[in-house]
Each structure stands twice: as C-alpha cells, then as structure tokens.
Amino acid sequence: MVDLKGQYNDIKDTINSSIQDVLENTAYINGPKVHEFQKNLETYLGVKHVIPCANGTDALQIAMMGLGLKPGDEVITANFTFAATVEVIALLNLTPVLVDVNEDDFNINIEAIKNAITPKTKAIVPVHLFGQSANMEAIMDIAKTHNLFVIEDNAQAIGANYTYKNGTKAKAGTIGHVGATSFFPSKNLGCYGDGGAIFTNNDDLAHTIRGIVNHGMYKRYHHDVVGVNSRLDSIQAAVLNTKLPKLDTYNKARQTAAKKYNKAFEGVDKITIPKIANGCKTICDACDCHVFHQYTLRVKGIDRDALVKHLNENEIPCGVYYPIPLHKQKAYVDSRYNDTDFAVTNQLAKEVISLPMHTELDNEQIAYITSTIINYINE
Numbered sequence: 001m002v003d004l005k006g007q008y009n010d011i012k013d014t015i016n017s018s019i020q021d022v023l024e025n026t027a028y029i030n031g032p033k034v035h036e037f038q039k040n041l042e043t044y045l046g047v048k049h050v051i052p053c054a055n056g057t058d059a060l061q062i063a064m065m066g067l068g069l070k071p072g073d074e075v076i077t078a079n080f081t082f083a084a085t086v087e088v089i090a091l092l093n094l095t096p097v098l099v100d101v102n103e104d105d106f107n108i109n110i111e112a113i114k115n116a117i118t119p120k121t122k123a124i125v126p127v128h129l130f131g132q133s134a135n136m137e138a139i140m141d142i143a144k145t146h147n148l149f150v151i152e153d154n155a156q157a158i159g160a161n162y163t164y165k166n167g168t169k170a171k172a173g174t175i176g177h178v179g180a181t182s183f184f185p186s187k188n189l190g191c192y193g194d195g196g197a198i199f200t201n202n203d204d205l206a207h208t209i210r211g212i213v214n215h216g217m218y219k220r221y222h223h224d225v226v227g228v229n230s231r232l233d234s235i236q237a238a239v240l241n242t243k244l245p246k247l248d249t250y251n252k253a254r255q256t257a258a259k260k261y262n263k264a265f266e267g268v269d270k271i272t273i274p275k276i277a278n279g280c281k282t283i284c285d286a287c288d289c290h291v292f293h294q295y296t297l298r299v300k301g302i303d304r305d306a307l308v309k310h311l312n313e314n315e316i317p318c319g320v321y322y323p324i325p326l327h328k329q330k331a332y333v334d335s336r337y338n339d340t341d342f343a344v345t346n347q348l349a350k351e352v353i354s355l356p357m358h359t360e361l362d363n364e365q366i367a368y369i370t371s372t373i374i375n376y377i378n379e
C-alpha cells in the first residue's frame with residue numbers, strides 16, 4: 001500500500017546525518033530537534049502553537065483533556081473512521097455519539113451532527129478522512145450556536161487546505177479549537193516509529209496542554225493536574241524535520257497518482273471515483289484541498305471482497321477502510337444507536353476499496369493496477 005523504502009532511499013543521506021546528530025549530542029528526549037520541528041510545523045501550518053506528543057491517539061486524548069471535558073459529556077464524531085477517534089472519547093468516560101457521514105466525500109454529515117445535539121453535547125470531532133477536510137465552516141457555525149468545542153482529527157489530512165466560501169484558505173487541523181495529528185509511518189507526514197502533535201491558536205489551551213503531556217507539570221516536580229507521559233522523541237523529530245520541507249511535494253505526488261487513477265476509471269461503470277469537496281471542484285495543479293492519504297473507490301454491482309481477493313492474487317495490495325462501522329464494533333455497541341441512522345456508513349463499509357497510494361507510484365504500476373481492476377469488472 002505504501003513504499004516507505006523507496007521514499008527513504010531518496011532522502012537517505014539527510015535522514016541518516018540528522019539521526020546521527022541526535023546520537024552524537026545524546027539529547028534523546030525534548031532535545032533541540034523536537035523544538036526545531038515544533039517551530040517548523042507551526043510555520044508550515046500557520047498555527048500559533050504545536051505541541052508534539054507520542055502518537056495521534058494520545059494527541060486526541062490530550063486535546064480532550066486540555067479542554068476540560070468531563071465524564072458524561074457527549075462528544076459527536078463520525079461513525080466511519082478509524083477506532084482511535086472514538087476510543088479516546090470512551091477512555092475518558094465521555095459519551096461517544098456516533099453520527100453518519102456523506103456518501104460523496106466520506107466526511108461527517110452536517111445534518112446528522114445537528115440532529116445529535118442534546119443539552120449534554122460538549123464537543124464535535126470531525127475526522128478529515130482520507131485526506132480532505134470535513135465541512136469546517138458549517139461545523140464551526142454549529143459549534144458557535146451551541147457553544148461546543150471542535151477537535152479536528154487531522155491524522156489523515158496534514159497539508160490539506162480548507163477553502164472557505166469567501167475563498168480564504170486555512171490548513172486542515174488549524175480551524176477548530178484544537179487539532180490533532182499522527183506521524184505514524186504510513187501517514188502523509190510519517191516518522192520512523194510513533195509520533196503525533198496537537199495544534200491550537202489558543203495561548204491558554206496550549207499552556208494547559210504543554211503541562212498535560214508532561215505529567216501535569218508546569219513547574220518541575222509540581223503536578224497541578226493529572227497528566228500523561230506523551231513525548232515525541234528526538235530521533236523521530238529529526239526524521240520529521242527532514243521530511244516536513246518535502247510534505248507539499250509528497251502530497252503533490254499523491255495528487256498526481258490520484259489524477260491518473262481517476263483518468264483510468266473515468267466512465268467505468270460500477271466504479272465511483274473519490275469526490276473532491278470544499279471549494280475545489282477538480283484535482284487541479286495549484287490546489288491542495290485533498291492530499292489523498294487514501295485513494296478510495298466505491299464499487300457497486302460487484303462483490304467488493306471478491307475484487308479484493310482478485311487484486312491480492314495479482315499481487316496488488318489494497319485495503320478496506322473501514323469494513324465494520326463503529327456502532328457494530330463490540331467495544332462501542334450501544335442501545336442508544338439505531339442502525340437505520342447509519343445508512344451511508346453501512347453502505348460504505350460494503351463498497352469501499354482503497355488502492356495503493358504513496359509518493360513513489362509510477363505509471364507502470366498505476367497502469368497495472370487500473371487495468372487489472374477494469375478487466376476484472378468487465379469479465
């Protein structure tokens with residue numbers, strides 16, 4: 001699905017020397033590389049504060065802790081997402097409220113959010129799924145009306161721009177009260193282990209969060225709040241510092257691959273190509289509203305699982321994100337949910353298939369993948 005080796009070979013010398021620097025100066029934890037990366041990411045995202053942490057799941061959890069959410073508070077999020085999002089809500093004894101998504105862009109549905117709001121609702125967690133931002137303008141309007149926090153799960157969309165109706169742009173993850181991301185190796189900006197970060201423009205919240213990630217300490221050995229230990233290590237920061245300046249180029253390579261996939265599947269019956277939402281009508285050269293963490297098709301009128309098997313037999317890796325809606329997962333089953341409220345999520349779980357997507361895909365690989373799929377459908 002991803003070619004981490006090919007990408008590494010391309011930047012090997014700079015990566016190696018930057019890791020070597022860390023080994024030589026032995027500042028393994030909170031060393032200068034971490035600080036440098038924090039500053040570089042703040043500049044790239046145009047956000048006041050980046051707080052690095054150990055992984056994307058922690059980033060979400062710490063964001064919720066920082067906002068002071070309390071057990072019993074209801075937190076609305078998308079049913080169609082990776083479990084980490086709902087996991088941290090449950091872990092903090094908050095009440096997850098899963099809602100349906102849009103069938104075109106796979107992101108959280110605005111009407112479903114509105115219908116789910118109760119007096120106990122305290123926050124909305126939009127997940128910018130597969131590389132494009134949810135409808136943040138509408139979400140921020142709802143949040144304002146109902147006095148809710150917005151926590152953006154930006155694990156899949158780092159570098160994507162969100163375009164407002166008036167044409168202004170902001171980086172996904174920097175629009176809500178707080179954003180969280182992951183640097184898991186296969187993410188668009190991936191390190192060589194685990195890593196994550198929290199973003200916010202709010203000075204007080206940033207201060208609170210900086211203490212939470214470090215055992216609730218604001219002054220050494222003074223523990224003011226219950227915190228956690230969640231750090232980005234210096235070696236991962238060294239890797240990320242080398243890769244961050246290449247992020248736009250990497251995302252561009254993903255967009256180029258997506259364009260080629262789209263072209264090959266144009267007009268193919270039974271296949272729906274990914275839709276670009278949010279002010280960008282097409283995948284254009286200048287715009288970066290969709291950074292294609294995944295290239296996800298919907299197939300209709302053919303057995304998706306048989307297609308997956310056929311591709312695997314032809315040595316084409318593919319993935320199904322996500323095969324089981326969260327409201328059907330044992331850990332998150334709840335009598336509050338009504339299956340008919342999740343028509344789109346249920347449908348997508350049966351129809352989606354994600355194709356190989358990374359920065360090193362060449363024309364030959366794309367031609368092989370697309371022709372194998374098209375031939376199978378036409379058989």
Ligand SMILES: *Cc1c(COP(=O)(O)O)cnc(C)c1O
Binds near residue numbers: 082155183
């Ligand atoms: C990857 C991912 C996470 C979790 O990130 P980790 O670094 O693996 O903890 C959370 N949410 C979404 C949507 C993700 O894709």
